[in-house]
Amino acid sequence: MSTKKAYIAGGCFWGMEDLFRVRPGIVDTEVGYIGGENEFPTYRNHPGHAEGIELTYNPDETSFKQILDYFFRIHNPTTIDQQGNDRGSSYRSAIFIQNEEEKEIAEAVIKIVDDSNKWEGTIVTTLEPFTVFWPAEPEHQDYLVRIPNGYTCHFERFKESFV
Template sequence: MTSYCKTEDAVAALTPEQYRVTQENATERPGSGALLHTKDAGIYVDIVSGEPLFASADKYESGCGWPSFTRPIEPANVKAKRDWSMLIPRTEVRSAHGDSHLGHLFKDGPRSRGGLRYCINSAALRFVPRGEMVAQGYAAYLDQVEQVPARTERAVLAGGCFWGMQDLIRALPGVVSTRVGYSGGDIANATYRRHGNHAEAIEIVFDPARTDFRTLLEFFFQIHDPTTVNRQGNDRGVSYRSAIFYTDDDQKAVAQDTIADVEASGLWPGKVVTELSPVGDFWEAEPEHQDYLERKPNGYTCHFVRPNWKLPRRAEAA
């Protein structure tokens, strides 16, 4: 068994910021951490001792400004203690062997994943990519880290408020990652407050060995109404239009074919008005909009699966 410990050499090798955080219980500025937006598969270990702390599979966008995890990869390596340094008591988390200050634990994480949020300083962590875990002695944790697909493909769809779209699509088999943003318009560096004629959109990275573009589109047409112009639920305006932004001619052909099947089925309430355009710039939305309903399960959504809006399998329809 690997032995993890705090050594003088390891502490001496810390940068001033890493020392301030891990040894003096400081907190890095929100949004400044180098690992905040890391989405690669791997594990996060203590910067001092090297003990494994968290896995990429348990990392999520909390919008708080620090890397957030739903659970430790090795619970025995993460200690919780009461922190009275502020006016209200908080729960500090420290590494068991390195005794590094890591961050704090809160009970406002995704309910579906246990309800906890480990709010951790990037400066307290070192990231080990999945491909380097064996060489660095972390092979025992490979089963807790997601496999990296040999190849991925990308889809960009718009169908109303991106909160609800992301909440349903991210759970589909074969979906590797999702992020919400603004696409289809002509304003650069779009934001929630200033996105012009962009649509609220979702970027989907998927594993073509486990799913395909057609399957994603069939589900897309189930969870939003493609027959209403610039509207979904209570949301009105071009931001909420239905659109498929294809990445190549193959996706364009699949989209045209799927739209034709939807219209021919007679299951939807009218003619499909979904815009079909080549993909352009995708401007990632602010952190508070990412995985919104995972963090706020009672938040607003107008998206749901309509069981009657399901295309028959092609073999059945033949």
């Protein structure tokens, strides 16, 4: 089986990971830090990094477009640097682009979601170049599997697909 990776951020990484882990075609999830200033970031020291997730997926079962569609249904992409009670650039809505094809798909999906008017407000999700994904500490991996009643602000806001 060949796999691909996608990198997204939409608030606290625990909730996004928990929802994506069970999606068709998702082979693996890992939470971490992406898009920031320092090497080897930690939970206590990640200036400029977003709390993001690395999704390993089987392109025969799902697509980057389908991943983004679900991404826009489980977090609020209209709030700048905020999801639920979490505030700051660590909690921004971002897609980390690896190539021109991903950029084109992301721009098209953002337009579809914006044009749907399902969200009050305009989509503020940023498209940022992928650089390095730094895995978070072990205690953050699979957090809601280990602590089922732990904190999350993510849930399916829309059952129906945008795309």
